[in-house]
Amino acid sequence: MNIFKRLLKIGQAEIHALVDKMENPIHLIEKGIEEMKEQLSELTEAYISNRAQLIRSENLAKNKLADAGTYEEKALLLLQKAQKEEIEAKKADQLALEALSIKKKLTEEAAEISTESIVYTDKINLINNKIDVLKFNISKWEKELATLKAKQRINHASEFANKQMANIDNNSTIELLEKMKSKIEQQEAYNDAFEEHTQQKAEQEIDYLLKRADTPKDELEELKRKLNNT
Template sequence: MNLFKRLFKFGSAEAHAAIDKMEDPIKMSEQAIRDLKGDLDNSLQSLAEVKVIAIRSRRETEQAGAEADDYKHKAMRLLQRASSGELEQEEADRLASRALEQQTQAQSNAERARGERDKYDRMAADLEYRIQDLRSQITQWENELKTLKARAKVSSATKKINRQMAQIDSSSTIATLEKMRTRVEEEEALAESYGDMAKPTHSLDDEIDQALGSSGGSASLDALKQEMGLNGDGNRSDKA
C-alpha cells in the first residue's frame, strides 16, 4: 500500500526520485495494482468471516432471549399452579426459583451475544467502507495508469521522430537531391540521343525514288485531274 502511494503521489519530489530510479515504472505500477487486488480479495474474505460471526451472534442473541422468556413463563405457571392448589407451594417456589435462575443465565447469554453481534456488525460496516474505498482507489489508479501508458507511448514516438529529424542534415539532403537531379537529366539526354540514333536512315536510292515520285505523279492522278478539267498544277482549264 505504501509503495503504491509513493508511485502515484506525483506532486512529491521523493516520488519522482523513486520512479526515476526504477528500471520500468509501468511494470512496477502494474505489479502494485495486482498486489492491491490481492489485498482486496483478502479483505473480502475477512468481511465474509466477520459477517458469519455477526450472524451467529445474532442467532445466539435471539435464542438466549427466547430461553429467558420461556423460563419466565414457566416460573409464572408454577406459581399459578401452586395458587390453584395443583402444586405444593414449597415445591412450586423451589422450581420457580430455579426457572428464574435459568432465566437470568439466559438473559446474561443474550446480553453477551448481543454485545458480540453489535461489535461484529461495526467491524463488518468498517470493512465494507474500507473495501469500497480500496475499490475506488484501484479503479482510479488503473485509469491513471492507462493514461500514463498512453502518454508514454506518445512521448516515446515523439522523441524518436524528433531524434530522427535532428539527425537530418538539410544541406546534405539538398546536395544529394541536386546530384540526383543532374544524374536524371543526364540519363534523359542519353536516352534521347539513343532514340535519335535508332531512327531509320534513308539511302541515296530512297531519296532519288522519292524525288521522281513527287515530280512525275501517277497515271491515275493525271487521269482524275483530266476528268475534272484541271491542269497539271491543279487549276481549272479553259475547256471546262
C-alpha cells in the first residue's frame, strides 16, 4: 500500500496521534501529498487527452452529418434535374441512389462516433471526479501538515525550554540555593555570637555595678582613708 492510500485511511482525528506513534509523521504526510500531486498531474493529462479526443470525435461526427446532408441534397437535386429532363431519369436514379448510400454510410459513422463520444464523456466525468477528490485531499493534508509543523515547532520549543529548566534546576539553581543556605547559616551564627557577646557584656556590667554598691563597711573604710590622708 503506497503512502497515498495509507493517508486516505487515516482519519482527521487520528492524525495528531501520529506524533507520538511515528518517528517522522511530517515526512510521511509530505510524501503522501507529493504522491497525490503526481496523481493529480497524471489525471489532469488524462483529462486533457480525453477532452481533446471528445472534441475531435464531436467535430468528426458533426462533419459526417453535414456531409450526409450534402449527399441527400445532391440526390434531391439529381431527381429534380431528371424531372426537368435535364438528365436521363435512369441515370438520375442511379446517381441519386449512390448519393443516398453515401449519406447512409456517413450517418452510421456519425452515430458510431457519437457513441464513442459518450464513452469519452463518461471517462472525462470520472476523471474529473477523481481530480476533485484529489484536490480536496491535497488541500486537507496541506492544512494538516501546516498544523503538525506548528505543533512540532511548539514541541521543540517546549523540549528546549524543559532542557534549559532542567539544567538550571540541576546546576545553577541548586548551587545558588546552597550558597544562600550557607550565607543564611553564617548570618545566623554571627547573630548568635553577637547576641551571646552582648548578653555576657551586660551580665559583666551588672555584676560590676552590683559589686560597687555602697555598704556601711565600705563607708567606714572610706572615712579611715580620708583621716589617714589629713
